[in-house]
Amino acid sequence: MPENQGVPHVPESRNVPGKRTRLSLVWIVPIVAAIAGVWVAVTRILAEGPKITIVFRSAEGLEAGKTKIHYNGVDVGTLTAIRLSDDHQRVIATAQMAPKTESFLVDDTKFWVVTPRIAGGTVSGLGTLLSGAYIGMEIGRAKEKRRDFVALTEPPVVTGDVPGRFFMLKTSTLGSLEYGTPIYFRRLQVGEVASYVLDDDGQGLTVKVFVKAPYDQYVTPNTRFWHASGIDLSLTASGLSVQTQSLVSILIGGIAFETPATGPVLPAAAADTVFTLYGDRKEAFQLPARDPQTFQLVFKQSVRGLTVGAPVEFHGIPIGHVVALDAQVDVKTFEFSVPVTVIVDATRFGVKVVELEPGADMATVRRKLLENFVAHGARAQLRSGSLLTGAMYVAIDFFPDASAVTMDWSRKPVEFPTVPGELEGIEASITKIVKKLDTVPIQAIGDDLKKAIVHLDETLVSARGTFDSATRLVAPDSTLDTELNTTLQELSRAARGLRVLADYLERHPEALVRGKPGEAK
Amino acid sequence: MSTPAATAMTLGLQGCHACGLVSRPVPGADEGSCPRCGDELSFRKSASLQRTWAFLIAAAVCYVPANVLPVLTTVTASGRDSDTILQGVVLLWSPTGWPLSLIVLVASIMIPSAKIVALVYLLVTVQRGSVESNVQRVRLYRMVELIGRWSMVDVFVDTFTAALVQLQPLMSVEPGPGLLFFAAVVVLTMLAVESFDPRLIWDAASGAEVQRA
Numbered sequence: 109m110p111e112n113q114g115v116p117h118v119p120e121s122r123n124v125p126g127k128r129t130r131l132s133l134v135w136i137v138p139i140v141a142a143i144a145g146v147w148v149a150v151t152r153i154l155a156e157g158p159k160i161t162i163v164f165r166s167a168e169g170l171e172a173g174k175t176k177i178h179y180n181g182v183d184v185g186t187l188t189a190i191r192l193s194d195d196h197q198r199v200i201a202t203a204q205m206a207p208k209t210e211s212f213l214v215d216d217t218k219f220w221v222v223t224p225r226i227a228g229g230t231v232s233g234l235g236t237l238l239s240g241a242y243i244g245m246e247i248g249r250a251k252e253k254r255r256d257f258v259a260l261t262e263p264p265v266v267t268g269d270v271p272g273r274f275f276m277l278k279t280s281t282l283g284s285l286e287y288g289t290p291i292y293f294r295r296l297q298v299g300e301v302a303s304y305v306l307d308d309d310g311q312g313l314t315v316k317v318f319v320k321a322p323y324d325q326y327v328t329p330n331t332r333f334w335h336a337s338g339i340d341l342s343l344t345a346s347g348l349s350v351q352t353q354s355l356v357s358i359l360i361g362g363i364a365f366e367t368p369a370t371g372p373v374l375p376a377a378a379a380d381t382v383f384t385l386y387g388d389r390k391e392a393f394q395l396p397a398r399d400p401q402t403f404q405l406v407f408k409q410s411v412r413g414l415t416v417g418a419p420v421e422f423h424g425i426p427i428g429h430v431v432a433l434d435a436q437v438d439v440k441t442f443e444f445s446v447p448v449t450v451i452v453d454a455t456r457f458g459v460k461v462v463e464l465e466p467g468a469d470m471a472t473v474r475r476k477l478l479e480n481f482v483a484h485g486a487r488a489q490l491r492s493g494s495l496l497t498g499a500m501y502v503a504i505d506f507f508p509d510a511s512a513v514t515m516d517w518s519r520k521p522v523e524f525p526t527v528p529g530e531l532e533g534i535e536a537s538i539t540k541i542v543k544k545l546d547t548v549p550i551q552a553i554g555d556d557l558k559k560a561i562v563h564l565d566e567t568l569v570s571a572r573g574t575f576d577s578a579t580r581l582v583a584p585d586s587t588l589d590t591e592l593n594t595t596l597q598e599l600s601r602a603a604r605g606l607r608v609l610a611d612y613l614e615r616h617p618e619a620l621v622r623g624k625p626g627e628a629k
Numbered sequence: 630m631s632t633p634a635a636t637a638m639t640l641g642l643q644g645c646h647a648c649g650l651v652s653r654p655v656p657g658a659d660e661g662s663c664p665r666c667g668d669e670l671s672f673r674k675s676a677s678l679q680r681t682w683a684f685l686i687a688a689a690v691c692y693v694p695a696n697v698l699p700v701l702t703t704v705t706a707s708g709r710d711s712d713t714i715l716q717g718v719v720l721l722w723s724p725t726g727w728p729l730s731l732i733v734l735v736a737s738i739m740i741p742s743a744k745i746v747a748l749v750y751l752l753v754t755v756q757r758g759s760v761e762s763n764v765q766r767v768r769l770y771r772m773v774e775l776i777g778r779w780s781m782v783d784v785f786v787d788t789f790t791a792a793l794v795q796l797q798p799l800m801s802v803e804p805g806p807g808l809l810f811f812a813a814v815v816v817l818t819m820l821a822v823e824s825f826d827p828r829l830i831w832d833a834a835s836g837a838e839v840q841r842a
Contacts, residue, residue, distance in 0.1 A: 118642060118651055118652060118653045119650070119652045119653070119664045119665075120652060120653050120654070120655055120661075120664065121643060121652040121653065121654050121655065121661030121662060121663060121664055121670045134676070134679065134680040134683040134684065134824075135679075135683045137683050137684055137687040137817070137820075138683050138684070138686040138687035138690060140687070141686075141687035141688075141690040141691050141813065141817070142687075142690045144691070144694075144810075144813075145690050145691060145693060145694050145810075148694050148698065148806065148810075149694070152698075174710075
């Protein structure tokens with residue numbers, strides 16, 4: 109079409125030479141974008157700490173992407189995934205740790221779930237009420253790196269590097285002990301129960317306790333630990349005494365320890381030393397039995413009030429306790445008796461055998477000694493320990509009047525001679541007296557007595573007559589009295605005459621020869 | 630058709646975008662400046678394909694961190710929560726809230742990726758000199774151009790939320806690093822759309838028609 113050429117006067121544009129290059133500068137944009145992207149990716153990867161797995165028993169309270177791992181309150185990681193183990197028994201949580209936390213993740217690093225809990229009289233983990241559970245962490249000291257951990261079922265009571273020492277306590281029952289149960293020393297809380305585990309044989313428990321420094325130095329090999337739970341009421345001769353540790357320990361239980369004041373001063377016990385956990389303070393401070401001997405005491409009386417565990421005392425010093433009570437019958441005499449088995453430790457009350465001949469058998473010496481004792485009248489006797497409760501105890505004392513016995517050493521356990529109890533003894537004596545009284549002819553005595561009384565009456569009547577006449581004799585108007593008066597007056601007058609004479613003679617001694625002068629005329 | 634469709638380029642003419650003057654470039658040169666107003670003149674947008682590719686690649690590169698990195702960090706008393714766009718979609722997805730979730734999914738994930746894919750398609754077809762479905766391709770271009778700016782809504786919502794929800798210490802919202810990349814994706818795709826010259830779609834057709842004629 110020719111109209112194309114018909115465009116009127118199309119001007120030429122001005123040339124701008126050399127302005128364009130082959131490669132546009134616009135390519136800087138994707139390069140910058142790529143650099144930015146790579147930089148972000150690199151920083152992200154660099155900022156990413158190690159990944160670890162923690163095996164939990166339950167994922168309760170845990171949430172992937174939310175639950176944090178805290179160490180001393182610092183957020184050091186986050187759970188990224190939670191899944192069940194292949195056997196569906198456990199929960200495997202994957203956690204993304206913060207950068208530079210590699211050094212924390214060593215062989216003995218511990219993890220546990222922190223939830224609100226009340227233990228040992230303290231409330232902990234309250235912050236988790238709002239924020240949900242978190243995972244606590246304790247950094248271990250081992251050198252080996254580790255990435256897979258098994259969480260503790262209970263949070264450790266002692267975390268970090270709290271100075272102090274752990275000790276092991278052996279006990280038969282846990283009582284009211286719990287994780288975090290306080291340990292008292294002179295009623296000062298100095299530690300806590302860290303853990304407890306049932307012994308492999310199921311016969312007891314081992315309680316691990318932590319005693320903080322500097323109190324751990326007061327735990328020596330001689331230290332006694334006991335259950336300080338509850339109130340120990342005791343009624344003694346000095347009155348009612350109440351023993352407690354603290355109000356908290358009454359409520360939640362506790363363990364107290366003390367080192368006997370007597371006894372050698374020992375250095376502080378090493379960590380993990382095993383102690384026995386006693387039931388109470390009294391038990392803890394009982395000297396341990398060093399040389400226990402079993403004896404059998406046969407009582408031919410009721411042992412009501414005597415229980416297993418009742419003390420055996422020698423002169424008031426506890427030397428053992430009752431371990432068994434039975435009843436037996438002699439088929440020939442049909443006599444019932446109660447054999448009481450006791451364990452006695454003579455060393456308890458400090459009986460030491462001095463001058464033991466070299467080479468002499470200890471058992472023989474002891475046997476001779478005991479026979480000597482028995483020969484001197486040592487006997488076991490049931491005595492009432494408390495009038496209130498009627499509790500009985502076994503007393504070993506000397507009864508020189510006791511009939512002689514020989515000890516049968518072939519029996520196991522050896523029978524130790526007994527004497528009837530105090531009450532029984534009194535009873536027996538009274539019975540004897542009553543029997544004797546029975547034989548007295550009270551009727552005849554009564555008749556005689558009556559007769560005698562009649563005689564006595566007559567005698568008394570005649571006696572009264574005698575007394576009456578006697579009274580009359582000495583009455584003021586009686587003849588005797590008048591005569592006596594006259595006689596006395598006469599006597600008085602005679603005495604006066606005598607005195608006049610004596611006076612005259614003193615003045616006129618010559619009158620004795622010449623007579624009165626008036627008379628001479 | 631006896632004669633091929635005449636375009637300014639086939640006639641060797643350039644129109645000024647600023648003043649409308651039609652001029653003829655200096656022989657041997659494709660570009661120049663308008664003799665009347667001095668505006669730049671060219672037959673087609675200069676280095677259109679190259680620039681579009683560059684922006685597109687940059688956008689594609691930014692698209693990855695935009696989706697991987699969190700766009701929003703919610704700090705509450707119970708802890709910090711960082712969510713990526715996709716996590717947001719999952720979070721919103723519920724029997725009652727699914728329309729909202731769908732909006733986020735479409736606006737924030739599907740549209741940016743669709744834009745990139747559409748532009749790549751346009752670029753590839755132009756470079757291969759395809760003559761097929763030119764009208765559809767131009768329509769696609771127009772759609773991409775129109776829709777592009779709306780993707781910024783996401784960025785705005787995010788920034789608004791972050792600015793408004795600052796109830797320290799109870800709760801606060803912070804924009805995440807992914808948001809920056811997401812904004813970059815939107816801007817870069819818009820730039821890519823801008824640098825693409827839709828006339829190129831027709832050039833092949835004209836050329837083909839010229840060749841056929």
